[in-house]
C-alpha cells in the first residue's frame with residue numbers, strides 16, 4: 132500500500148451543495164487519503180499490526196480460528212477447513228455450537244440488564260421500546276417453544292418469514308436458530324407472490340407474518356400478502372399448514388384481510404400458552420444450515436443462498452468486531468432492513484454475538500423529514516452508524532445541513548451496497564460524521580456472508596469512493612475475460628474474484644448445488660476435477676479496478692443484475708413478469724443511471740402483431756411487476772418499441788438498449804440482424820435531435836455481457 136498522504140484541505144461544504152448529483156457521478160478521480168483520529172485509534176478493537184500479520188496467506192486457513200474463537204462452542208472443531216470436495220467447503224469441522232446461545236444466552240451473565248434491541252417505531256409519537264438481553268432471552272425462548280410445540284417445527288425444517296422491521300423479526304429468527312430451524316426471511320417489500328415462490332422453493336410448511344406496519348407515513352396492510360403467498364406456494368406444490376401472525380399492536384388486528392380458521396393464528400394469543408417456558412438451545416454441527424437468503428441471479432428464478440452456522444457466525448462476528456469496531460458498550464444502528472443480508476449479518480448476528488445494543492428502525496429515513504435519522508441518533512446516543520449510499524444521497528439532497536442541528540457524535544460509520552461517489556462520501560464524512568467519525572466502505576454480497584473489501588478503521592487511511600484493501604484472510608484477484616490478471620496500477624478494469632475460501636461464503640444454493648458450481652466457480656476454474664482449493668476462485672460478477680495502492684474500487688455488476696438503491700434486482704425476473712402479459716411479444720430490462728438510487732430499471736417491450744400500443748399496456752406492465760415481484764422492481768419508464776435490436780442468432784442486444792437509455796455510444800451495431808431499428812428506438816427514447824453522448828459507467832457499458 133502506498134504511503135498515505137495528508138488529509139486534503141476540505142472545501143467549505145456550501146460550494147459542494149451546488150454540484151448536482153449527476154455531475155458528481157462523473158467527477159470521479161483518485162482521491163486523497165484521510166486518517167482516523169487518535170481518539171478512535173486509542174479505543175479500536177483492531178489497532179495492532181501484529182494481528183493483521185496473523186492473516187497473511189501463509190497462515191491460511193488457520194487464521195480464521197481467531198474469528199471462531201470469538202464464539203462459545205459446545206464442542207471444539209477438529210479442523211479449520213476441509214477443502215476435499217471443492218467448491219463445497221467445510222469450516223470448523225467437528226465443531227458444535229448454537230447461534231442463538233451465542234447471540235443471547237451467553238451475554239446474560241454480564242449484560243442481562245443491558246439493551247439488546249432498541250426499537251424505534253416510524254411514528255414519532257410512539258416511544259422507542261427497549262428490550263434487554265434478559266427480556267430477549269425470555270421472549271426468544273417462548274417463541275421457540277411455540278415453534279416447536281405449536282407449529283411442529285424441528286431442527287432442519289425451513290420456515291419462511293415475511294416481516295417488516297419490528298423486534299419480533301429478530302426474535303423469531305433467533306428462536307429458529309435456537310432449534311436449528313432454517314429461517315428464510317423475505318424482504319417485507321416483496322409481494323405475496325414473490326414470498327410464496329420462495330416459500331415453495333425452500334419447502335416451508337409454515338409462514339410467519341406481521342399484520343401490518345408503518346412505512347413513509349402510511350399503514351401497510353401486510354397480512355393481505357400472506358393470503359397470496361399461501362395461494363402461490365400451494366399452486367407450486369407446497370401446501371402451507373400454518374400462518375403465524377404477529378400483531379404490530381398486540382391484541383389488535385389491524386388488517387382488513389380475513390383470518391382463515393385453522394390456518395391463521397395470532398402469535399400473541401398462542402404465546403399465552405408458552406409464557407415462561409424455556410427451550411434448550413440445540414447444539415448444531417458447525418456445517419448445519421443456519422438460514423437461506425434468496426437473491427437474484429442470472430436466470431429468472433431467485434436462488435436460495437444457504438449459509439452455515441459455524442463459519443457464518445464466526446465470520447460476521449469477527450468482521451463486526453474488527454471492521455465495525457463494535458464493543459458491547461456501543462449503541463449501534465444499522466439503517467438497513469433485516470430482510471436483506473446486511474440486516475442478517477450486521478443488525479442481528481454480528482452485533483448480537485458481540486453483545487452490542489442494536490437499534491431497529493421501522494420506517495424510512497426521511498420520514499417525516501430528513502432530520503429524522505439524526506434525531507434518533509441524538510436521542511439514543513448512537514455512536515456507530517451503518518447505511519447505504521442511496522440513503523446518504525437521499526438525505527444529502529433532502530437535508531444537506533440537517534445533521535448540524537443535532538447533537539450526536541458518531542465514532543464510526545459504514546457504507547454498503549453500492550459504489551459511493553467521492554462527493555457523497557465527503558458529505559457523509561464532513562457533515563454526517565462531523566469530521567470525527569471514521570468511515571469504512573464495505574464491499575460484499577449476499578453470497579459472501581460478510582465483508583470482503585474494507586479498510587481496517589484504525590490502521591488503514593480512508594480513500595473516498597474506494598472499498599479499500601481486502602479484508603483479513605481474503606485474497607482477491609482481478610482477471611480479464613481471458614483469465615489474464617489485471618495488475619494493480621494498470622488503469623484497467625476486470626472481474627474481481629476471491630482466490631480462496633473463507634468461513635462466511637455460502638454453502639450452496641438450496642436444492643441446486645450444480646448451479647452453485649456453475650454460477651460462482653466455473654468461470655475461472657481450469658480443472659473441474661481438481662481437489663485443490665487454489666483451482667477454485669470465487670467469481671463475484673462485479674467489475675473492479677485496482678490502483679497501485681491496493682485499494683479496490685468496485686464498479687458494479689457485470690451480469691444482468693441491476694443494483695437499484697442497493698437492492699439486487701434480476702432483470703430476467705422482471706422480463707419474465709412482463710412476458711406473462713398476453714399482448715407482449717418480447718421484453719428487455721436494462722439499467723438507467725439515477726442520481727439518488729444509483730440505477731433504476733427501464734423496460735423495453737414489443738407487442739404481438741396487431742396489438743395497439745396504449746397506455747393501458749404500460750399500466751399493465753407496472754401492475755404485473757408489482758404483483759409478481761414487488762414495488763421495489765417498479766420500472767422508471769416503459770418503452771414500447773416496434774422490434775428489439777437482435778444478433779443474427781436472435782439474441783436481444785440489451786447492451787444497445789442500455790446505451791440508448793443512458794445517452795451512451797451504442798458501439799458497433801453492424802453485426803446486428805436489424806441495425807436500422809437502433810436509430811428508430813433512439814429517436815423514440817431520446818427524441819428527434821441527437822443528444823450528446825456521455826461516457827457511461829462500466830456496469831452499463833458491459834450490461835448483459837454475461838447473459
Ligand code: WTA
Pocket residue numbers: 426471472473546547548549550551572573574575576577578598671672673685686687688694697698699
Ligand atoms: C454491490 C449487499 C460497491 C456489488 C451486501 C455487489 C457494492 C452487490 C458495495 C451485492 C460497495 C455491495 N461498493 N458496490 N461497498 N457493496 N456492492 O447481495 O455490485 O444485496 O455484487 O449484498 O452490491 O448486493 P447484495
